[in-house]
Amino acid sequence: MGELNLVESPRAPHKKFGLPLPISVVSLKHYTTMSIWTPAGEHTPEPESGSPNQSGLDPSASPGGFDEEPMTEAEMAEMREMLAEVVATPxxxxxxxxxxxxxxxxxxxxxxxxxxxxxxxxxxxxxxxxxxxxxxxxxxxxxxxxxxxxxxxxxxxxxxxxxxxxxxxxxxxxxxxx
CATH class of the missing domain: 1.20.58 (Methane Monooxygenase Hydroxylase; Chain G, domain 1)
Known part of the structure; x- marks a missing residue:
């Protein structure tokens, strides 16, 4: 399986929902298909035509479904400040x-x-x-x-x-x- 990629979302949910924490979005693109071990070796099943992938995720969508607009330097500073507050809180x-x-x-x-x-x-x-x-x-x-x-x-x-x-x-x- 692929490695887990943490992606900072430019439109993180904390901004939309007023959450106090910066939230990283996990890219699941490497986890949308699975291989099956058989005595003949690894086998990756082909998806049925016209059916969504097993994960239910749209493989063409950006991670977390957020638009990929780059964060401004001020937004990055705000994220770092919030992260520092989280780390400082027991x-x-x-x-x-x-x-x-x-x-x-x-x-x-x-x-x-x-x-x-x-x-x-x-x-x-x-x-x-x-x-x-x-x-x-x-x-x-x-x-x-x-x-x-x-x-x-x-x-x-x-x-x-x-x-x-x-x-x-x-x-x-x-x-x-x-």
């Missing part, structure tokens, strides 16, 4: 922020459970499990954020059990009446 700060956002995501889905039913419950459960994975596996390595994150995890789990029970009871009542 990883635990990013992890705590992401955990807090996952907690909020779980709450959003739980708050829509009366309208969306089991779909909202399963989405909230996934977010809660992800939050639990972060909080429980990292524990005290999360520093000062570990205690509030443990408390938030415990509270959202209690809310999940209560709301999931209400949704289940409503579904049972609807099935009985319907």
């Amino acid at each position: 990883v635990v700060a990013f992890l705590a922020q992401h955990a807090a956002q996952i907690h909020e995501l779980a709450l959003v889905h739980l708050s829509t459970a009366s309208e969306r039913g089991q779909v909202a419950i399963s989405q909230a459960e996934l977010a809660i499990d992800a939050l639990g994975g972060i909080v429980e596996s990292l524990g005290d390595r999360l520093g000062a954020a570990s205690v509030p994150l443990r408390e938030a995890l415990a509270q959202v789990r209690v809310a999940f059990v209560q709301i999931a029970g209400e949704v289940e009871a409503q579904s049972a009542a609807d099935a009985e009446n319907g």
Whole structure:
């Protein structure tokens, strides 16, 4: 397989979506075809005519789907400055922020459970499990954020059990009446 190429995108997603981080785009052009080993040697299957490549990527598109306009020197300086800020920020700060956002995501889905039913419950459960994975596996390595994150995890789990029970009871009542 080809080597992984990191390409600085001239129109990086952080500018479009207001993200605080510079994002490099990974060129997957070398990963769009795979060879298969057979006793007769390597074999690269030919794509079916008229079908998109297996990766779903347009091989003629630029990496990441961004226009290839060169970055100005000011934009490059801004990217370097943002990267320096990221490097200077302890990883635990990013992890705590992401955990807090996952907690909020779980709450959003739980708050829509009366309208969306089991779909909202399963989405909230996934977010809660992800939050639990972060909080429980990292524990005290999360520093000062570990205690509030443990408390938030415990509270959202209690809310999940209560709301999931209400949704289940409503579904049972609807099935009985319907």
